[in-house]
Structures are given as structure tokens and as C-alpha cells.
Amino acid sequence: MTVLFGQLFTGISIGAVLLLIALGLALTFGQMNVINMAHGEFIMAGAYTTYVLQQSITGAGWSLVVALPVAFVVAGTMGVLLEILLIRRLYARPLDTLLVTWGVSLMLQQLARDVFGSPNVQTRAPELLTGNVALPGGLTIANNRLFILALALAAVAALTLALRLTPLGRRIRAVVQNRDLAAVSGVPTARVDRTTFFLGSGLAGLAGVALTLLGPIGPTMGTNLIIDAFLVVVVGGIGQLKGSVIVAFALGVLQATGEYLTTLSVAKVIVFVAIVAFLQWRPQGLFTLRTRSLA
């Protein structure tokens, strides 16, 4: 029973990591239909930001608190730069965008290698987050994973509210649903695109901060995760958030259960087979966005 709950929590926390990474993609890929292969490198940028801050700020706890907003802005700014310099010029040419951002991703990896060295680096976690919460029955829940879960849920809540309630959110939704109609109605679509890209990339930065609590920081840390995150968005259904949230947790629990019953590699196979089967049944993903768009 303890093991069952332990595994359930592990699954949920894998889901939380996936969700944090996928959330930014749900915006840039899901809402704007831009396949940004450099998204993983924005995660890396967030993680290295945490590392740099820890070199200059004493106290692992404070540096983590400071790292969250700073990483968001650093990764977001990188996203905006990428949008202004390259992606904006390629909106009608998705395949070119893909190749260009892939190139950018390789360049950013090399840049990280040149600046920080090719060996991976580590951060010290605050004492509070290295421990665990003991529940009755011998069950323990790791504090760092609880923190990541809380961060993921907070990010989802904030993003949902922003999309629903703020004028910016309304404009983003308008552009997603019908770009031309939004443009003729006076919505500055170019600016909306840039802001969306800032938010999506910034969320990748947040994910990077969270990942420093789990593993090492290295130039290729983003690439290992990006495929899973794309899968979450595709299976969840493009153009809205709730599908991504549900699918991230479902895949996390499926992965953890499969891994517990078999081995890590077999579990990966199980997850991929499940995804293929699911997409055969619902090629449009879990949820679809109803639009009147003709495109």
C-alpha cells in the first residue's frame, strides 16, 4: 500500500515536471503553431541562471527564490529575441522555422559549453528541500518534488487566469482562434505574438529552475526532455491548456507504474505504444479547440 502511494506520487511528480516543460510549449506550439526546437535550451538557460545566481548569492534558499523570476525573464527575453530576429520572418514557413530553431538550439548548446565548460555543474539545494514529509504508514514524500508540483500547479493556475481574465489573455485567445479577424478588429497581432512567446519561453526558464532540484545542469539537459514535452502537447490537443495538464499527469503515472512493474526502458516503450494507440483513436488529441476559422 505504501509502495502504491509512493509510486502514485512519483508518477504525479514526473507529470509535474513534464507539465512545467510542456506548459511553455502549449503556448508557443499549441497557440501559435510555432515548432520551437530551441525550447529545451530555454530550460537550460533557466537552470544555468540558477547556477550563476547561486555563485553570487549566499544561501541556497534565497538564491532559489530569486532565481524563479530572474530565470523567467532571462528565458523569456531569449524567446523574444528569437521571435524578433528569426521566427517572425518565418511564420508562413513552418518547416523552415523548425530547421532554424534547431540550428539555434545547437548554437545555444555550444555557447553554454564555451561559457560554463562541457562538464555538467550542480547547485546546492536549500536544506528545506532535501528532506521529506513523513506520512503515517511509512510513506514519505520528497520536499523537492512537492515544491515542483506546487510550482507546476501555480503556473497552470496563473496562466489559466491570465488567459481568461486579462485583456492580454483575451487578445491571445482571439489571435489563436482567428488571426485575420483579430487583426482587422484592431488586435496588434505581432505584439501579441511577441508577448505569447515571452510567456512561453519564460515558463521554460521556470522549468529549468525546478530541474536543478532533481539533477545536474548541462548543455544538453533540454534536448533530453523536449520530445516528451511535445508529445504531451500533441496528445493533449493543440490550442488549449487543459488537455496538456491531464495528459502530463497521465503519462507520468503511466511511466511510473510501467517502470515499477517492468524496467525503465520497457516503461518507455509502454508509454510510446499507448500514445500511438491513442492518436490512432483520436488523432486530434484529447481536446480540440472549436473555432470558426476556415484555415
Add this chain to the structure above:
Amino acid sequence: MSLFRGRRILTGAMTLVAAAAMTACGSKTTDDPSATGVTADVTGDTVKVGLLNSLSGTMAISEVTVRDSIMLAVDEINAAGGVLGKKIQPIGEDGASDWPTFAEKAEKLISEDRVAAVFGCWTSASRKAVKPVFEKNKALLFYPVQYEGLEQSPYIFYTGATTNQQIVPGLDYLKAQGAKSVYLVGSDYVFPRTANKIIKAYAAANGMTVLGEDYAPLGSTEFGTIVNKVKSSGADAVFNTLNGDSNVAFFKEYKSAGLTATAMPVVSVSIAEEEVKGIGTQYLEGQLTAWNYYQTTPGAANSKFVAAYKAKYGADKPTSDPMEAAYVAVHLWKAMVEKAGAFDVEKVRSASGGITFDAPEGTVTVDGTTQHIAKTARIGKVGADGLITEVWNSGKPVSPDPYLKTYPWASGLS
């Protein structure tokens, strides 16, 4: 249908990434059947040796320290007059953590530079990649890292530990501490899988239960489930053959799950002083390692080695087992050449048996038959200062037995 266009392109992207990965794996073979033994060029007043280590890529963190250590030995020998009156001229190549590159560079060092010997390689995958190159050219490789045993090439000298000098003593130590059950965690490649085969054979013969066995891909950072399995198994100890950065994620998760070195110690065979520094002592304090050398190993030879290394590369640089084995390799080669009176590979090989060297780890002796060396096995505990202190040693050097022929329980292994 703009909603679906994204996905179709994504599929294309994944194919592209997969294709790129496959190209990278494609082997660039350097086999040239017409080539037979290449003789080293020793006509000048210097003798060339090859240094083959990864200076870039995922293995650079470890292999750069080995390169530094080889250079220290070369400098010492040159300062003392060289080998057979000739100064050593080191020629460095970067294996780039890529196994076909290792084979290519080995061929270059042997055929173009005509070096007298090559020092290097770290992972078993890179050793397996260069082995045919050395055998074809009848050239010498000195391999300085502990490995999974079950190998004996006439053209390789193994100066790191084989299994009966590291893993078997590690298990003996656990048994003596009263461990009745172990859990095996390792990276998914040749060394951990072979090592765990040996561990399971040992356990079966020594009344130990193996409660579980899990592998993670190299570079994997998600250990939630594996640690959960380890924890719920209630094993007395964990035997860890993870390599590289996966150790960081594993030990972070281990601590978060509330597991400690006192309740369930982890014995690691790939974590030396340099790696402890990288992972962080906050996660490793009190955990066990199995090696043949630690920076803290007592003795005049080691004090001299540590002092020389720190003087050359910086006071904050620790020394570790593979570095020591690489340093010893160069000195052993010098002794072999001088005993043979020539740089000729076959003469060096037949002169190798019985050669001893007063190494930092204690006196080591070359076994001429297996071309491994007799080494003292040492179990150590990670301290709060990041250094490893010895808690047990085998008392005398253990003779190398790469095929475990003297262990009845290992008869079924191949």
C-alpha cells in the same frame, strides 16, 4: 487544417533528429587489412608516445584529469633523463567521448605518428573500439581504468582494477558487515551489466539475496521509481554501477526519500574524488566506494604524487584512482622498456612479467600472463570534506584474475 499541420511537421522533426543521431552512431571503420605491425619510430633522440583521452563531450570531466596525470609522469621521467636516454615526446589526441573517434585517433597515432605506446581510454566502450586497432597493428595500449574483466588482449596492459580487485572485495566487505541482501542499480551498458552478472553469481554462492536489478540509460536523471523500488525492497545495501551524471540525480533522490548511509549504504565503483566534488558531499557523506587508491592513502610515494600534482595543476585538484593508475602506467612502461633494452613491442611484452613499481597506492607488480597488475583492494567512506578515507583494505596486493578462474562460483560466467 492548420491545427494538424504542426503535428505533421513535428513528426518530420523527430525523424530528422533520429536520423542525425543514427549518423552520429555510424561507425567510421578504419580497418585496413593490408596493414600489419607498424614499428615505432625511435630513430631520433626522442621517443613519441600517444595520449588518447576525451577532452570534450560527456566523459571530459573524468578523462581530462587522466591526461593531466599522464603528463605529470611524462615530465617526471623526462626530468630524470628520459627512457633509454631518449626524452618522451607526448602526442595528444582527443577521443571526444565518441567511440569511433577513439578508433580513428588510435590508428593515426600508430600509423602516422608511429608512437612507441599509447596511454588512455576510459569507458569500456572506447576500449572495445580501439582493441582491434591495436591488435591489428601489434601496438601497445595502457588502459588505466577499472573495468568489468573477462578480457585479456596481448596488446593491452590493464593498470586499473579487474573485477576480483574491486567488485569482489566490495562484496566481501558487505558480507563481512552482515549484509544479507543487495539491490543492484546501474547504467545501461556493457560494464554495469557484466558487473551485475558477476555480482549475482557471487551472491548465489555466498548466501546473499539480490532483491532487484535496475538499469537507467546513460545520462538519465529520473530516479523516482528506482529509488522507490530500492526503498521498498528493504535491502541491506545497494551496489551502484551508475556512471557519470546519473549519479547526481540518483543520490539527490536517495536523500530526498529519506534513505541514509547508515540505514542502507550504497557501494559505488565509479565515484572517485573528482566525482564526489561534482555530485556534492551533502548527498554522499558516509557512502562507500570500492577502489585501489584514494588521495588519503598513506605512504611516501603518494605524498610525493599528491604534492607534485597539486603543484602542477592547483591546490584544489583532488587525485583519484584512475589518475593514479594512469600515472603508474607511464612509469611501468618505462621500467619495461629499460628491462627489455628496446622499444620493440614484443620485447617489451616479454620483459613485462614481474616488473614492480613503488606506486602511490603501494607496490604494484605486473603479471606477465594476463598483463594486468597486482593491486591492493581498498574500501573507502566519503567524508564531509569530500575526500575518501579507507575503512578496509586487502592487506596485500590481490593478483589479477580477469576471468575469475580461481573463484568456483564464477565458473558459469564467460
